[in-house]
Amino acid sequence: MLITTRKPLVRPLFAAILVAVLQTAFLGYMIESRASILRNGTDVLLKTVPIDPRDLLRGDYVILAYDISSIPADKVTGGYPTEATDARMSVRLEKQPDGFWIVSEAAFADLAPKTGTIVANTQPFYYYPTPDAPNAAIGVDYGIERYYVPEGEGLVLEEARNASALSVTARVDEEGRMQIRLIAVDGKPLYEEPLY
Amino acid sequence: MVNDDGGIPAIDRGVPECGPIVFRREIGLALGRKRGMDMYRGRIERDLSLWVSKGLLSAPAAEAMLAEYDGRESSFSVGRVLLTLAAILLSAAVLLLVAANWEALPRIARVVGIVTLIWTFYLSAALCLGRGLNGLGAALLVMGTLTFGGAIALVGQMYHLSGDAVDAMLVWFAAACVATIVFRSGALTVVSGFLSWAVFGVLVRENGISLEGNGIIYLLPLLCIAVIALVRYTGTSRARHLAYLLMLAWLGWVYLEITEPWLAGIYFAVGFVCFLASSLPSSPLFRFAREAGASPAFYAFLLAIIGLVALHIEMDGLGPDIAISAVTLAVSLAGIGIAGRMNGAVRYLGYAVFAGETLYLASETLGSILGTSGFFLISGVVVAAIAWIVIRLEKRLSGKPATGGI
Numbered sequence: 001m002l003i004t005t006r007k008p009l010v011r012p013l014f015a016a017i018l019v020a021v022l023q024t025a026f027l028g029y030m031i032e033s034r035a036s037i038l039r040n041g042t043d044v045l046l047k048t049v050p051i052d053p054r055d056l057l058r059g060d061y062v063i064l065a066y067d068i069s070s071i072p073a074d075k076v077t078g079g080y081p082t083e084a085t086d087a088r089m090s091v092r093l094e095k096q097p098d099g100f101w102i103v104s105e106a107a108f109a110d111l112a113p114k115t116g117t118i119v120a121n122t123q124p125f126y127y128y129p130t131p132d133a134p135n136a137a138i139g140v141d142y143g144i145e146r147y148y149v150p151e152g153e154g155l156v157l158e159e160a161r162n163a164s165a166l167s168v169t170a171r172v173d174e175e176g177r178m179q180i181r182l183i184a185v186d187g188k189p190l191y192e193e194p195l196y
Numbered sequence: 197m198v199n200d201d202g203g204i205p206a207i208d209r210g211v212p213e214c215g216p217i218v219f220r221r222e223i224g225l226a227l228g229r230k231r232g233m234d235m236y237r238g239r240i241e242r243d244l245s246l247w248v249s250k251g252l253l254s255a256p257a258a259e260a261m262l263a264e265y266d267g268r269e270s271s272f273s274v275g276r277v278l279l280t281l282a283a284i285l286l287s288a289a290v291l292l293l294v295a296a297n298w299e300a301l302p303r304i305a306r307v308v309g310i311v312t313l314i315w316t317f318y319l320s321a322a323l324c325l326g327r328g329l330n331g332l333g334a335a336l337l338v339m340g341t342l343t344f345g346g347a348i349a350l351v352g353q354m355y356h357l358s359g360d361a362v363d364a365m366l367v368w369f370a371a372a373c374v375a376t377i378v379f380r381s382g383a384l385t386v387v388s389g390f391l392s393w394a395v396f397g398v399l400v401r402e403n404g405i406s407l408e409g410n411g412i413i414y415l416l417p418l419l420c421i422a423v424i425a426l427v428r429y430t431g432t433s434r435a436r437h438l439a440y441l442l443m444l445a446w447l448g449w450v451y452l453e454i455t456e457p458w459l460a461g462i463y464f465a466v467g468f469v470c471f472l473a474s475s476l477p478s479s480p481l482f483r484f485a486r487e488a489g490a491s492p493a494f495y496a497f498l499l500a501i502i503g504l505v506a507l508h509i510e511m512d513g514l515g516p517d518i519a520i521s522a523v524t525l526a527v528s529l530a531g532i533g534i535a536g537r538m539n540g541a542v543r544y545l546g547y548a549v550f551a552g553e554t555l556y557l558a559s560e561t562l563g564s565i566l567g568t569s570g571f572f573l574i575s576g577v578v579v580a581a582i583a584w585i586v587i588r589l590e591k592r593l594s595g596k597p598a599t600g601g602i
Contacts, residue, residue: 015379143357
């Protein structure tokens, strides 16, 4: 085995600063991309739905599912992709008299903005066409399906979620990205999210 | 590794007390204890004492040789290994402390804390490296890079980012690679190697066993190439195994996806061609592969064997079975014959395959007792004939003096 001491590429101090700056910048980007959604977005109140199997508390986060997570086939406009492909849906949300927002229209292409409605984009997913039996509903994610809670507090949220007493206020920015702003049980705020 | 003396230290074999023993006790054992027992060091020390006792080598020369080995940068050092392990434990402790304390501290304070840690680790590493404290510097680099991974997870948790675990792992791996390059650090090469495995693990877990979607897993060989490039750039030859093993694990995963005889055949063919390309002195790749030691030939040979094992499982019927068995025996002999002298790893794998295939052949039954008996007779004769060839081959290998060029 040949052993040589290799000369470093740059001086260690410069290397340290370069690496630390890059890593800090990435962490800052992660935090700011979320904060900008909360800062500029519009509120939508969402109803959560129970999840099967019920025990989905993993570590310290609660998995949330919403009634807008399931897109019924009759709301889909503009047709389906004909081949299996990476897809992303554009979902129009409309406010109901009870204050909750529901899906009024969804498409695999971008939807145009319309007053009184908000367009949210789903996370990318893989779509398989089923020509003989069209899907009754498509399950989608919005990037607000996970909520981390302090150790031991997850169970309260889980129970509320499974009793359909949990509501979530999310913010949607102009590009259709969502972040959780507030979690409430029976209408009473439980967790309110600061920007940073 | 079994050597001639069966691993028994010379001191237990009743060698009379004389100069060489004094040499071994004073220098050998003293250094051995101080430095820890690395396998190669143990063997070289034993051989040196033997040569000194036979008068082939003077005691001061042997002493100087050992001292040279111990003085090498990357020879095994218990202290350095413990330092790195301590670095890993400390990183874990810091991350858990920050994670557990999450109500007591405001979120932004936790972010500032972990970013400060990253800066502290890298800057202190730079200071240590600048002053020649390479072991401590490497440990601090490892801590900084592990802390960055923890920071990604922590920020993701604190801000409820449902982001992709694969993306997070890839960013972490990329950060480790960048740090490896700018610091030209061997320790970070090893960290990058392990992170490439972590990326693979997350990809397999996320995708389940499905061919469609998430094409990233098909780019995994690029990660292996990146790690090998880092290994060559930093000269951290031991980290090479991480990349080769990852490549084999990935090929194994692909085979689980597409369990077809043709793919097994390709594995065998590609593995054997690569083995020949890295072992035959006339090959244009020979010198390049040789720089990487025994690994390229060994892992290529292993891939060929994996292909053959898969073919054994896939193929049914007496004809194909016999053909594959014959090829397997021939390949094991070819491995021993071509690379066995210079490459202990290939040699032992060749022996193991030969023995395994023989047992497999011996356990094949042919339906009737008479048929089985006949098969045992034939296989006994054939195996005896092959054993004779192998013994001849072995004698030639050990009897011939080492040739000049490799």
